[in-house]
Amino acid sequence: MNRRRRIYEGKAKILFEGPEPGTLVQYFKDDATAGNGAKHDVIDGKGVLNNRISEFIFSKLNGLGIPTHFIRRINMREQLIKEVEIIPLEIIVRNVAAGSLVKRLGLEPGTQLPRSIIEFCYKDDALNDPMVSEEHITAFGWATPQELDDIMSLAIRVNDFLSGLFMGVGIQLVDFKIEVGRLYEGDMMRIVLADEISPDNCRLWDIKTRNKLDKDRFREDLGGLVDAYREVAQRLGILVEAENALTTGPRLVQ
Template sequence: MARRRQLYEGKAKIIFEGPEPGTVVQYFKDDATAFNNQKKGTITGKGVLNNRISEYLMTRLGQIGVPTHFIRRLNMREQLVRQAEIIPLEVIVRNLAAGSFAQRFKMEEGTPLPRSIIEFCYKNDDLGDPMVAEEHITAFGWASPPEIDDIVQQTIRINDFLTGLFLGIGIRLVDFKIEFGRVWDNDVMRIILADEISPDSCRLWDADTNEKMDKDRFRRDMGEVEEAYQEVARRLGVMPENPSDFKGPKLVH
């Protein structure tokens, strides 16, 4: 595919003009950042792995009726997605206490929460992506009350599905971050899942050992970052070691 005009470059991806109206090309980089861009580095092959992992998870979510921006994967690092007006919110789902949440409430990492907790953060690197309440979201016009309701309902469904899917391959979905955008179909606005779902945006722990299999290995200088991402991809079946023996994840209800 010929290189097209660059529209935007973020910390982990570059967005290019798409081949047809209403589409863009999402390119996955190997660049890694943490702590609001204060720590920077490279995870070799991360872009390739995240492209395949996000493709698989977005496709599975689409199959259960969750609307997403994903159209198809173009090559090892690029995928064609619907162009959406990104809502400037990070939606964070927490199933276990970990990371900044555990520090904030002085809880031991891995402590189960009474129920899954959904938090919102305002997408602004200069401000450090501050946590916000629904009052902030509606007051500043980032999303309307019905849009927030739609986002929350979709997020709960996404969490339920992904928790079972990952558990089926021996991984605990500790927490994750997702983003949503607006698209218009025949003058009707819809909220769809956008961005990516990958070890960059999820905390994934081995269900038996609690070994971290995500970007925390980069954040905390734990080493074997590439191997952790590869293991997630292998268990999902998107890069199996032996395609004839590995059948992919089994969904746990």
């Protein structure tokens, strides 16, 4: 990694210059963070699982014609992606009351929402990623009205797919966060899904037990984060159970 030009480093990933113009290499770290980095730990194996789960989901989305930045997985920790201009927003899709929504509105955790709700936050760690409205987004030029329509349409399509995917393996998609970017191809520009989709940015509950299979295990000091991520991967058919899995970790299906 030292010989490649580092473009950007975030809390959970590093972006390196790609092998061809218009491409980047996305490296998944083992770092776990919460509260915009206020809580931090390194959890062995987390990056490998997130890389593989995100690859699986983005490949499925690509196959459905939902535009993403994903090209292919390179190795256990890296993906080849298209370079995009990231729009400084976090797009949160909520199906069930949890997290900050519970605190803000006094809802009972686990309450099914009347319909899926899309919220926006301005990406700025120094400001603690404040929630913003559609009016803020267009007024400050973070996205145009047409881009905002495209973003919301993309978020709804992703939610429909993910809800069905996880329900099929006994997991409830409570909520998730995505990021999007502008992909320029010649004279054309389109909004595409970027970043990752993994238990790091989805709330996933076992349908029967309500057991949490996501980063809330780290946020709430529940422990067993890698075991939970591994279970998600196994249910999706990404990992093959090995007799000595507890000592050797997950074996990836090539």
